[in-house]
Amino acid sequence: MWRDLLPVGRAATGGYRRYAWTGADAECRAWFREQAEQRGLLYEEDRNGNQWAWTSPGADAIVIGSHLDSVPDGGAYDGPLGVVSSFAALDLLRERGVHPARPLGIVNFGDEEGARFNVACVGSRLSAGVLTPDQARALVDADGIALGDAMERAGFDPAGIGADPERLARIGAFVELHVEQGRDLVHRDRAVGVASAIWPHGRWRFDFRGEANHAGTTRLVDRRDPMLTYANTVLAARKKAQLAGALATFGKVDAQPGAANAIAAEVRGWLDSRAADERTLDEVVADIIRAATERGDRDGVCVQITRESYTPIVEFAGPLRDRLAKQLGGAPILPTGAGHDAGILSAHVPTAMLFVRNPTGVSHSPAERAELVDCLAGVDALADVVTDLIGDSTSEDLG
Template sequence: MWRDLLPVGRAAGGGYRRFAWTAADTECRTWFREQAEERGLVYEQDRNGNQWAWTGPGNDAVVIGSHLDSVPDGGAFDGPLGVVSSFAALDLLRDRGTHLGRPLAVVNFGDEEGARFNVACVGSRLSAGVLTPDQARELRDGDGVFLGDAMERAGHDPAAIGADPERLARIGAFVELHVEQGRDLVHRERAVGVASAIWPHGRWRFDFSGEANHAGTTRLADRHDPMLTYANTVLAARKQARLAGALATFGKVDAQPGAANAIASLVRGWLDSRAADEATLEDLVAAITRSATERGGRDGVEVDVVRESYTPVVEFEGTLRDRIAKHLGGAPILPTGAGHDAGILSARVPTAMLFVRNPTGVSHSPAESAEMVDCLAGVEALADVVADLMSEERA
């Protein structure tokens, strides 16, 4: 499975570009459907483009899976490891002759990374009712293509998107396996861990509007250069995050008109910020906004800030989390600053997460990795968790 999926969407630099509703995304979806059909599972794509593979009908299902899309030039493991491991866990359960007393499903949630339309976890947000159909249809990519148009070109009906309470009502528990995005498990010398919580996080778009002009004839004193305000804001974000013990990153920027010999008229930057609690995150973003506005006033630049997405703190259901950790022989429990579909669904269904050791600690990069022995340990752990949840003595 891993070898078959590895070439899909691979870029020249070794990373991946599996963006929502593109040719690479279609290839990933075809791969998922083939895996489902090879195992005799009931395959379906829901109204929001999420893919499901069911062992059979019924409620109180155990669902496992993750996503197949990537960030620009992302690594091979973030998302796909969870989907591949889920199919492998089902194979292992069948090899063991485990009785599946409840329905089991493997899921691939669409557009988890939000790399194309700048909102993370679009598929799960729509299904959970966190993102409305109208909000989703207003999303556009960098080329101005609306989400709905992209879905339609890929053969999906955008008119059908929206909350999916009936399907979520079938789920008794959702367990997502993911490569660790850090080195906590390396330090603990453990192959597999269990998530305790997800930090609150969000994305904010900062628009810096100035005045376009000639780079070679406009005196410095006469300029209204939004790039200066943007640059100062990037530095301020780093300083404020350090003081708050939180995280703030400007990882994407767009300058218009984008000429090397012209002062920009508009610089648009996207802030990703995360903190251990919501109050700290709110104060941090407010401080960064104040700094941008104050500097904009000195530069003659207008600053507008729009929150494009936000996920509050997620505390994974304690009983399920502790049961899984105990069942896995006292697996370490650790928090994460990364967002996941499991975090979105946690307000609707009991959810849990397993992490597989990442020796580099690097994620969202081609350097992201996991050793095969640890991946197989993750498969065994996921299979053990599913078997336990299937048992009659389930909590």
């Protein structure tokens, strides 16, 4: 499975560009459907483009899976490891002769990374009702293509997108396996860990509007240069986050008109910020906004901020989390600053996450990886967890 999926969407950089509703995304979706049909699973695609594969119809199902899309030039493991491991875990269960009394589902959530339309976890947010259909259809990519139009071009009808409470009601528990995006498990010398919480995080768009002019004839004192305000904001974000023990990153920037010999008329930058608690996150972002607007006043630059997405802190269900850790022989429990579909679903169903050791600690980069022996340990762990959960007739004790 891994060898079949590995070439899809791979760029010359060695990283991956599997963006939502593109050709690479279609290949990933075809791969998922093929894996489901090869195993005799009931395949379906929901109204929001998420893919599901079920052992049998019914309620109180145990669902495992992740996503297949990527950030620009991302690594091979972020998302796909969870999907591949889910199919492998099902194969292992069948080899062991496990016959689940409850339905088992495998899912590929669409547009988890938000690389194309700048909102993460679009598929799960729509299903959970966190993102409204109108908000989703208003999203546009860098080429000005609306999300709805992109879905139509890919052969999907965007008219039906929206909350999907009936499908979520079928889920008794959701467990997402993911490569660790850090080195905690390396330091602990453990192959697999269990998530305790996801830090609150959000994405803000900063629009800096100045005045376009000639780079060679305009005196510095006469300039209204939005790039200057933007640069100061980037430095301020680093300082404010460092003082608060939080994280703040400007990882994407667009300057218009984009000429090397011209002062920009407008600079647009995207801030990603995360913290251990919501109060700290709110304070850090407020400080960054204040620094941007104050500098903008001095530079003669108009600053406008739009919050594009926000996810509050996620504390994974204690009973389910602790049960997984115990089932896995006292696996370490650790928090993460990375967002996941599991975090979106946690408000609706009992949810947990497993992490597989990443020797580099690097993620969202071609350097992201996991050793085969640890990947196999992750499959074993996922199969053990499913075996334990699948025998329950109700999920009341998991929430």
